[in-house]
Amino acid sequence: MKPAIINVSLTKKLNNLSYPIFVGNNLLSNSEKIIKPFVQNRKVILIHDNFFSLEKKNNHDFVNFVKIIQHLSETVNFIGIPGGDKTKNISQLNFILEKSLSFKISRDSLIIAFGGGVIGDIAGFAASILLRGLDYIQIPTTLLSQVDSSVGGKTGINSSEGKNLIGSFHQPIAVIADINMLKTLSKREFLAGMVEIIKYGLIKDVNFFNYLEKNYQEILNYDQSMLKNIICMSCNIKSDIIEKDEKENGERALLNLGHTFGHAIESYGKYDGTIVHGEAVSVGICLAFKLSNIMGFCSQVETIRVINLLKNLKLPTSLNDINISITTAKMLDKFRYDKKNKNNQLTFILNEGIGKSFIKSNMDISVLTKFLDEEI
Numbered sequence: 120m121k122p123a124i125i126n127v128s129l130t131k132k133l134n135n136l137s138y139p140i141f142v143g144n145n146l147l148s149n150s151e152k153i154i155k156p157f158v159q160n161r162k163v164i165l166i167h168d169n170f171f172s173l174e175k176k177n178n179h180d181f182v183n184f185v186k187i188i189q190h191l192s193e194t195v196n197f198i199g200i201p202g203g204d205k206t207k208n209i210s211q212l213n214f215i216l217e218k219s220l221s222f223k224i225s226r227d228s229l230i231i232a233f234g235g236g237v238i239g240d241i242a243g244f245a246a247s248i249l250l251r252g253l254d255y256i257q258i259p260t261t262l263l264s265q266v267d268s269s270v271g272g273k274t275g276i277n278s279s280e281g282k283n284l285i286g287s288f289h290q291p292i293a294v295i296a297d298i299n300m301l302k303t304l305s306k307r308e309f310l311a312g313m314v315e316i317i318k319y320g321l322i323k324d325v326n327f328f329n330y331l332e333k334n335y336q337e338i339l340n341y342d343q344s345m346l347k348n349i350i351c352m353s354c355n356i357k358s359d360i361i362e363k364d365e366k367e368n369g370e371r372a373l374l375n376l377g378h379t380f381g382h383a384i385e386s387y388g389k390y391d392g393t394i395v396h397g398e399a400v401s402v403g404i405c406l407a408f409k410l411s412n413i414m415g416f417c418s419q420v421e422t423i424r425v426i427n428l429l430k431n432l433k434l435p436t437s438l439n440d441i442n443i444s445i446t447t448a449k450m451l452d453k454f455r456y457d458k459k460n461k462n463n464q465l466t467f468i469l470n471e472g473i474g475k476s477f478i479k480s481n482m483d484i485s486v487l488t489k490f491l492d493e494e495i
């Protein structure tokens with residue numbers, strides 16, 4: 120299967136920046152041609168999820184990829200860190216920064232982030248501040264990171280006050296999404312990635328949602344061409360939005376559908392793996408649709424269709440499903456740190472039906488309080 124190449128082109132004030140997203144099967148074991156222009160004769164810091172190592176027998180693609188970059192680059196230094204949101208913290212960031220500097224890096228050194236969204240976010244953030252900014256490549260290895268976090272340049276870590284509150288915008292120079300990497304992914308993590316894919320249909324493309332509704336069983340059976348198709352569709356929708364609004368001054372906020380509720384739920388779980396990001400967003404999307412419904416923006420039929428697709432995928436659709444109890448007051452408190460808020464007013468992403476999200480600013484607190492009192 121030939122790789123698909125999606126080009127993300129961002130027009131910045133000072134320089135034009137564009138980068139390719141390669142999507143395909145067996146890309147990493149055969150990555151010489153793709154990776155050569157980016158790594159040739161550079162010092163590489165490979166920041167990888169500890170799930171991958173040269174010693175383990177179950178990750179040929181990682182081993183083959185390392186051999187290729189060792190052959191092409193000046194040197195390769197390794198930094199292994201655990202996956203999972205607990206890793207996205209200031210002390211792990213400090214560890215990465217100090218360790219990278221100990222390798223005597225220079226401005227033309229290259230960081231490669233090899234892992235899921237957690238590795239991509241923290242490694243990308245480190246790349247953005249080391250020596251005031253190094254190039255980095257994203258090699259996303261979870262479904263969620265292939266369709267979402269590796270594209271768009273949002274990098275960062277969590278704070279005890281909330282999710283992703285410390286970070287920067289720093290675009291990668293390339294993204295390589297190898298579908299083969301998904302073979303070792305747990306069903307739970309695969310499903311978490313499906314949530315972000317469904318999100319794209321809900322935000323912007325009703326036909327994509329219909330396609331997912333019709334074909335979810337084949338997708339769950341890892342149908343290779345369907346997987347490639349839905350990863351490409353997702354990256355296309357995301358890059359379209361980012362090209363217009365890199366720094367989230369407008370339309371990019373739509374990508375946050377379900378995330379205002381989701382982030383509040385996640386920070387309640389203390390990032391200990393009780394609930395993973397995609398699951399929190401799944402519950403968040405259901406709450407956003409229910410809220411859209413009671414505020415008169417979206418029909419009940421469409422709300423039920425969304426909830427049913429997530430249920431069919433065995434994803435949580437309510438707080439009851441994930442055994443987290445949060446009071447209305449505590450939930451409201453978490454919303455106050457949402458980065459979409461302006462002038463102390465809460466902002467939500469709501470829907471006027473499937474395929475049409477919109478930004479609702481100045482959210483009426485009494486409506487929200489009544490909704491939460493009834494829902495959670």
Ligand SMILES: NC(=O)c1ccc[n+]([C@@H]2O[C@H](COP(=O)([O-])OP(=O)(O)OC[C@H]3O[C@@H](n4cnc5c(N)ncnc54)[C@H](O)[C@@H]3O)[C@@H](O)[C@H]2O)c1
Pocket residue numbers: 168170201202203204207234235236237238240260261262263264267268269270271272273274283300301302303304305308311395396397
């Ligand atoms: N930057 C963005 O725009 C953006 C967008 C969406 C989500 N995110 C962030 O992404 C994170 C979630 O990403 P994630 O779900 O990939 O989390 P993750 O990186 O923690 O990966 C999930 C789990 O899968 C394991 N894993 C990774 N690749 C594997 C593979 N190929 N086979 C088997 N196991 C593998 C990891 O070790 C981990 O246990 C959250 O922190 C979220 O905030 C960022």
